[in-house]
Amino acid sequence: MKVKTSLHRTATVLAGALIGLAGLTVAATPASAHASSVKGDSVCNAATGKRDITWTLTNDWGGDATVSDLALIPGVKAETAEHNELKNGVVIPRRSHHVDGKAVFTQSAEGDITDASISFTAHWDDEYSDRNNSYKLRFDGPCAPPPPTCVSPDKAKFHHEFGVENGKSTATVTLDEGIKLCEGEPVTLVSYVAPRPEFSVPQFVFDHASAVITTDKPRADLEVKVPDCNTQVDLFFGSEKDIIAEITANGPRYGDKKLGSPNGIGSRSVGKPGWFNGGSKACQQPAVATVPQCDGTLTVNLSNNGEISRYPIDFAVKTGDVTKTVTVGAGKAESITIPAGSGDVTIGAEGLETKTYQWQNPGDCALPTVVVENDCDTVAITVQNPKGVTPVTAKITYGEETKTATVASGASRKTTFTLGKEKHATVEFPGLDVESIKATLGKVDCGGEGGGGGLPVTGAAAGSIAGGAAALLAIGGGLFFLARRRKVTFTA
Template sequence: MLNLLHRAAAIAAGALLGLTTVLAGPAHADAPTPQTDITGAAACVAGEWVVTWTITNNWTEQAKVGKLTTAPASVPGLDNGLYLYRRSESGTVGKNVFTQVLRGSPPSASVSFVAEWAKTKDRDNTATVQLGQCDPPERPCVEKAQARFHHEFAIKEGEAKATVSLDGDVKLCAAEPVTLVTYFAPKPQFSVPQYAFAHQSATISNEDRTVTLSAKLPDCYTQADLFFGGEDDVIEEITEGGRRYDDRKLGSRTGLGARSQGKPGWYNGGAKGCHQPLVQPVSQCDGTVDVNLSNPGEQTKYAVDFTVRAGDFTRTVTVAPGQGDTVRVPAGSGPVTVTADDMDDVTYTWTRPGSCPAPVVTVENDCKTVAVTVTNPRDAVPARATVAYGAESKQLTVAPGASERALFTAGEATEATVTIEGREPVTVSVEQPDCDSPGDGGPGDDGSGGGAGDGTPGDGGNDGGLPVTGAAAGVIAAGAAVLLLGGGVLFLVARRRRITFTP
């Protein structure tokens, strides 16, 4: 029985030894076939795909990379000719890790290569990773006060021009309007009131990060402003104590305007006033001067104060845009001077209009005296005249609507000359009347006169003088005789017929 147990134990031990030999036998077999493997993993990070490629080498020799292809882009560090880590002595496979960053959300990424050892190759090394949309995370936006800009501002060729840009890769929480506006101004320095002339607005946004603006300048004194704000923020009229753009102007030292770097975004200047004062003096026949004042022009925005001076006369008149007025300067005031802002002084001296009627000159000669009369029209200046007759001359001053005479002793001169101040001399004829006494035919021989009706003088005359005789006396005498004869005939007829005349 005991022997039987020993034999059974011996058989069992032999069987166990045989089993152990069978199990240990493979440890003495050859190493596995040389092989490489590639895997890929991808992650979307901040809008970019980060792909990690892992290549393992299970052989005890380094594997060389060949016939490498990558899509859609190369893999940094993975190139043809690269040697891959080998399996360690402990049996750990060689591991090689490469990182690839892809932008633009490609649909996939892939790598393919051939691993080469000294005596063999592994051609089956391909891996593909599916990608797709990879959006960046929503950026936090910046509020109005935190946004930063830069700008350019210039005045040239009759325009104000500006460019404004958003700085940095930031996102605005709200769009930022900006406006360029130009004004009429009363002076080339800041002054009021001002009136809007032209403007342009634009909006800076995350899509439109740079804007360009321009606005025409008026052809006169002007102001231009570049400010943060839109069309609704344009001040149409800048007045004393009214609204201002203040530190909203780009380039300001403080406030919203200080967010933009650049030269000051404002301008004052111009070469002439925004009005066109005109003066037109007109002389009148009575010596007054009508000074016509006007303030015309399409760009006229301001009233003009005209001051008219002449001797002791002074008057200031304010003429509104597009209006006119007239100042009458009294006669005899002297030279007229008109002044106004942005206008050269106008100086004028009264000149007699050519249409004024001239004084009238008449002459009378009664053989003893020559009278020259000068008559001045009613609406005229006093006429200062020099009257010359023969060797004499006399001065006259004739008021408007009046007459004055210059008297001279009658002589043989047949003309008189009248020179009126400011006019050409006038020469008038002086008629010579028959200045002899009526004819007496000479005294008779004895003072009784000549024969009746024969027109011959007598032998003498007397101091008392006789009626004029001659042909005229004969006619009268004949007429008287006829009348007397007719009366006698009528008397005789009346007596025969016994006719009675009743008185």
């Protein structure tokens, strides 16, 4: 009986001890279960070039927790999908069914930040607080913005072909494959007339063509005419408004705008150098026209007005041993007069074949007149030469006798012969391109025979003309008018 009683007492004491320990455990549990935490994560948003940061706040207690003492770096607003802003007073939901309560907030920060952090205190309704809530993110480098879908022309790449031959220049400029342009890139091909086959000034535009390269039209084909003389041709990035109309000594240049340049915007295009200098002759177009005058002078017209004439021309005009230089400006003309009797004149210029010119009777000058007078003893032939013409030489034949008479301008000269049996006289003008005159003598009263003076006769038709003109003569003579003809020489 005593043994059983001792065992019973021992069991009772142990049971009480276990119950006491269990009571201590239950009493300590509420204090250790209040807890909160926070975690952060970040990704680089390739679409915006910014960092998208996510903050996850966790509550593992059965009551809601309220946020206070919030510190958020960077200070960019963070919010949930429902646009609840992360700030002091925001609630972290309670834990339920062994699942921690969570509040998730996101913020978008500039891509160049180096770190982000958060800290706060969580409060529960039972006056318990958890101040041990913080998290920091560090970033290795900036979040770069996405590459653009197109590039500006200054960042684009091209390739080209360029050449000059057969009186023209052609060029093809192509945007490199895979490149999209945000805006069009103009390109221009232009040719010039130049004073020398190497680079020299001034130069003047001869022809030009422009086009705009775009993503939809990635290739430009250009063609211009090239002058048949000294020239320069340039292929450059730019539009028609960028063309230099006249390249002068101190004026603007295309410089590194030319495609194929080693530097500058022209270096964006790969290909042979997009420029050319050459030619085999001057771009002037000199011309000479001579007009002989009736007084023996020679008018020489010098011109410099061809399609490609852009520079002055020095004409060398030589008469005898004297050479004179006559300068004619572009688009101009000059006239000089070679005096009568100066002889041949020789004219030459750059781009013009040297040539010798002679005065020739133009054929439309006033012609000399002839008056025939005869009586019973003599035959008189008078040659009258008009004013404003060259001296004329007359070859007069009557019977077996021939005499020569030279008559100055505006003068007259009489030649006499002894009357013979011949009834006509012949007058020739070797220096004039006219037919000789056969003049029939007039009838005179020498011992009873009546008669008149000489009759006018022209060329071979002397016999038929004489009868019709007899009534018009006031004296025994006649006027002889010679045929005329004009000759003009032009050399270009």
